[in-house]
Amino acid sequence: xxxxxxxxxxxxxxxxxxxxxxxxxxxxxxxxxxxxxxxxxxxxxxxxxxxxxxxxxxxxxxxxxxxxxxxxxxxxxxxxxxxxxxxxxxxxxxxxxxxxxxxxxxxxxxxxxxxxxxxxxxxxxxxxxxxxxxxxxxxxxxxxxxxxxxxxxxxxxxxxxxxxxxxxxx
Numbered sequence: 001x002x003x004x005x006x007x008x009x010x011x012x013x014x015x016x017x018x019x020x021x022x023x024x025x026x027x028x029x030x031x032x033x034x035x036x037x038x039x040x041x042x043x044x045x046x047x048x049x050x051x052x053x054x055x056x057x058x059x060x061x062x063x064x065x066x067x068x069x070x071x072x073x074x075x076x077x078x079x080x081x082x083x084x085x086x087x088x089x090x091x092x093x094x095x096x097x098x099x100x101x102x103x104x105x106x107x108x109x110x111x112x113x114x115x116x117x118x119x120x121x122x123x124x125x126x127x128x129x130x131x132x133x134x135x136x137x138x139x140x141x142x143x144x145x146x147x148x149x150x151x152x153x154x155x156x157x158x159x160x161x162x163x164x165x166x167x168x169x170x
Contacts (some may be wrong), residue, residue, distance in 0.1 A: 001109050003056035004064060006118045011043035019063045027101040032159030045085035046070050049095055051110045051118045057108035057127050063116035067115040072096055076165045077134050097133035116146055130170050134163035
């Protein structure tokens with residue numbers, strides 16, 4: 001088990017954003033992965049809902065994962081949200097989750113749960129009604145552990161995949 005901490009993204013650090021894009025490219029197929037430009041735009045548009053997991057010693061400061069997503073009034077994610085940061089509604093009802101990424105060598109150590117719990121806490125603190133996300137079918141049980149429930153097959157066809165809408169309501 002590694003020691004790590006979770007903190008907000010340094011949205012103005014080009015090296016950090018490059019590392020985040022590298023992690024995204026490892027965790028998602030190229031058709032689904034956000035580009036460096038998209039990561040930059042997201043970090044600038046909604047840094048309050050963009051967290052990173054950073055390894056403590058011996059590799060102090062190494063990013064090993066992240067979570068991010070805009071805020072919306074919609075109950076489900078549409079494909080435009082992934083591409084257009086202007087869909088972010090700072091006073092919206094729901095916190096969306098666009099990506100929960102942890103490098104393969106650091107999985108099964110509680111990092112993804114830590115990131116999700118940090119975003120859930122931030123959403124609660126901001127007075128949101130809950131969180132929404134899309135996931136592949138095999139991940140539905142994982143998200144149900146946090147209290148999400150499936151709304152069925154999503155209208156999203158992001159990256160050509162079949163997605164399922166999930167919601168966690170407070």
